Amino acid sequence: MVPPDPMRPQNPLPVLGALVLAAIACLLAAALAVRVIETSSARTVAQQMMNSGHEWATVQTDGLQVILEGEAPSETARIEALRAAGHVVDSARVINAMQVAEREAIPAPRFSIEILRNDDGVSMMGLVPAAWDMEAAMETIEATTGVGEIVNFIESADYPVPERWDAVMNFGLMAVRELPRSKLSLAADRITVTALADSETQKSRFETDLNRAKPRGMPVTIDITAPRPVITPFTLRFVIDDDGAHFDACSAETPQGHARILAAARAAGVDSPACTLGLGSPSPRWAEAVRAGLEAVNAMGAGSVTFSDTDVSLLAGPQTTRAAFDVVSGDLKAALPSTFTLHAEMPVVVDATPSDAVIEFTAQRSTEGRVQLRGRIADERTETATESYARALFGAGLVYSAMNIDETLPEGWSLRTLAALEALSWLNDGSVTMTADEVRVSGNSGAQTAKAEIARILSDKLGDGAVFDIDVTYVKRLDETLALPTPAECVADLNSVMAANKIIFDSGSAEVSQDSARTLDDLADVLRKCDGAAMEVAGYTDSSGGEEGNLSLSQARADAVVNALIGRRVLDVALTAKGYGEADPVADNGTEEGREANRRIEFRLAGDTARAQTADETGDAPTENAPDSGAETETDEGTTE
Structure with missing residues (x-):
């Protein structure tokens, strides 16, 4: 057998087949490995998204790449999701396919x-x-x-x-x-x-x-x-008479003292006491002294106590017995701080004498500002001084003098006369009457502090133990500081309110709709400044329906408006209601717009009867069946308070 020749080429097919099989095996193994990695990465990143609060993010894989998808609520949330994924896989493998939700329009700032x-x-x-x-x-x-x-x-x-x-x-x-x-x-x-x-x-x-x-x-x-006023002298006057318990003047030195004085006044029977908190108290124990004085007058049941700085004057009532007065005045003297001085007097009983024998001086001021001086004066020089002082206070052309010279007048009469005129200057109208024993002041004033100022003047100028009576009424419409509107200005103000919003009634009803509550509030605000005015609230309907029914409906609606205003504490204006039915139309009753204009409430000053007379003469009294009825006022009429 001949051995193979090593230099002779061999058959390559088996080798190639083995290589191909090996390559396929490698590819399958790689594909399986990638699949395992993809699944593991997707699961791990998805779990991380859940744990970090990014449930909105979805996870896809493409080989080794991890793709994050979804709509991020904000750019910050998108970045945080990428960071969270980078904690569990290589951040280079994370692909950002996320969208950011559109931002809402930024609200305007608060200007x-x-x-x-x-x-x-x-x-x-x-x-x-x-x-x-x-x-x-x-x-x-x-x-x-x-x-x-x-x-x-x-x-x-x-x-x-x-x-x-x-x-x-x-x-x-x-x-x-x-x-x-x-x-x-x-x-x-x-x-x-x-x-x-x-x-x-x-x-x-x-x-x-x-x-x-x-x-x-x-x-x-x-x-x-406002800063606390400086009060000189520091004055308080407390009276119990036929009108009950009241202050003519009241001063307090501290908030604590103010509270103590008001508490003592309530205990003595004053329903709504008021006291001025001011500067200038002559003693830190002022409130203590005042409380003792109020308790003394209350114990007598009638009389007065006057404090002028540290001078105290106690005057018994006309029915006080000497024994009772001695007990009360003794207790008061013991209760007053040591710096206060007490002057206690029983009332003087004067025998009846003819009226022409009474020594008297009077000064009267009318509502127009005119002043009359009558009665006794000491001498010509004093008469001239008194007239000059009156003209300086009230105006040179407004003083009328009709005084008589009496050289037998008591000591100090001239000084008392000047004090009386100064007291009168605080009145818009009224009088001051001076006798040897007493000074009486009565009238109306537009100054809320008039009584206190008059008491302070008389206490200071007349001296210790002076007897005086003050009956002065504060009238809001006379108060210049309030700048109250005239009746005509009230009309204009009310017209502006009515032009903006009508008074609405339910259909066929005299009940004011809740939608008109704001209008009624605005009308009431205007009317509270129209102190003392007299107003008519006039109700009108259109020509639909029966004449008698319309007249009744218009009266009921006018009454409802008046009651609604009174319910809003419009108490200082005289309001009257009158229904005119379909009389005096302001527009064509043939159109819906005209009928609505004729269904109205008007306000006018009482006595402004021009339109009312027109209505009475025509005899018209329309009714009103429309769903709305309101208040519409023309520029030349209409007022409410």
């Missing part, structure tokens, strides 16, 4: 301004709409306040101007002009005003002006404080 004004000038800070003319506002502030350069820390943002922004800013410009020491916080949904006033009178004027100018329907907080 607001704070304006600070003091003696040093004006500063402004806040955020305003870019479309608002800030430069014009600053020029207005400079022109109306007279300040120099305004410190401006205002930024702007390009967003729409909020509704009512202009109305708020106009109010703010008015307020910063009127209030020299103030802080204004202005926003489209709220206004806050904080300010200082020089006096209670100025505080009242500021509040009145701001309330009249504030935007309707806007929440406005007004906080104006």
Whole structure:
């Protein structure tokens, strides 16, 4: 047998077959390995997404690549999902196929301004709409306040101007002009005003002006404080007489003392005591002394106690016995602090004498401001001085003098006369009557502090033990600080309310719809400033239905409006209701628009009978069957309070 020749080529097929089989085996093994890795990676990354709070993400694999899909709520969430996947697989294998959800439109910021004004000038800070003319506002502030350069820390943002922004800013410009020491916080949904006033009178004027100018329907907080007044002399007068227990004047030195005095007054029978918190108390034990004085008068059941600084005058009532008075005055003397001096007097019983024998001086002031001086005066020089003082107080052309000289008058009569005139100056109308034993002041005043000021004058000028009686009524319509509107201005204000919103009634009913509650509130706000006015509320219908039925319906609706206003505590205005039915139409009853215009409530001053007479003469009395009935007022008529 011949051995194979090593140099001779061999058959390659078996070798090639083995190599092919080996390659296929490797590929299968690799494919299986990749599949295992894909499955494992997908499972591991999906679990990581669940654990890290990214349930929204889905996991796909492509070989060794891990593909993250889904809609991320934000860019931050997308990045956090990529990081979480990178913790369990090689981050190079992670493919980002995630989308980010569209962002919601960024809401507009809350626009607001704070304006600070003091003696040093004006500063402004806040955020305003870019479309608002800030430069014009600053020029207005400079022109109306007279300040120099305004410190401006205002930024702007390009967003729409909020509704009512202009109305708020106009109010703010008015307020910063009127209030020299103030802080204004202005926003489209709220206004806050904080300010200082020089006096209670100025505080009242500021509040009145701001309330009249504030935007309707806007929440406005007004906080104006005034410094405590300096009271000289520090005066308190407490009386129990036929009208009950009351203060003619009351002063308190501290909030704690104020509370103690009011508590003592309630215990003595004063229903709603009021006391001025002021400066100038002559003693830190003022409230203690006052409480003892009130308790003394209450123990007698009638009489008065007057404090003028540390001088105390106790006057018994006309029915107080000497024994009872001695006990009360003794207890009061023991209770008063050592710095207080007590003057205690029983009432003087005067024998009846002819009226022409009574020594008297009177000063009367009419509602027109004219003053008459009558009665006894000491001498010509005093007469001239009294007339000159009266002309200085009331006006040279308003004083009429008819005094008689009596050289036998008691000592101090001239000083008492001047005090009487000063007391009269606090009255809008009234009189002061002075005798040798007493001074009586009565009348009306537009100053809330009139009684206290008169008591302070008489206590100071007449001296210890002075007897005086004060019967002064505060009349709101006379108060100049309130700047109350005239009846004609009330008409105009009410017309503006009625022009904006009608009073709605349910169909065929006299019941005011709830939709008109706001209108009634606005009308009541106007009427509360029309103190003492007399108003007629007139009801009208259209010509639909029966004449008698319309007349009744219009009367019932007018009554309902009056009752609704009274229910809103409109108590100082005389309101009368009258129904005119279908009379005096203001539009054509042949059209729906005309009938709706004729279904109305009108307000007018009582006595304004021009239209009422027209209605009575026509004899018309329309009825109203439409679903709505309201209040519509023409520019020349209509008022409500």
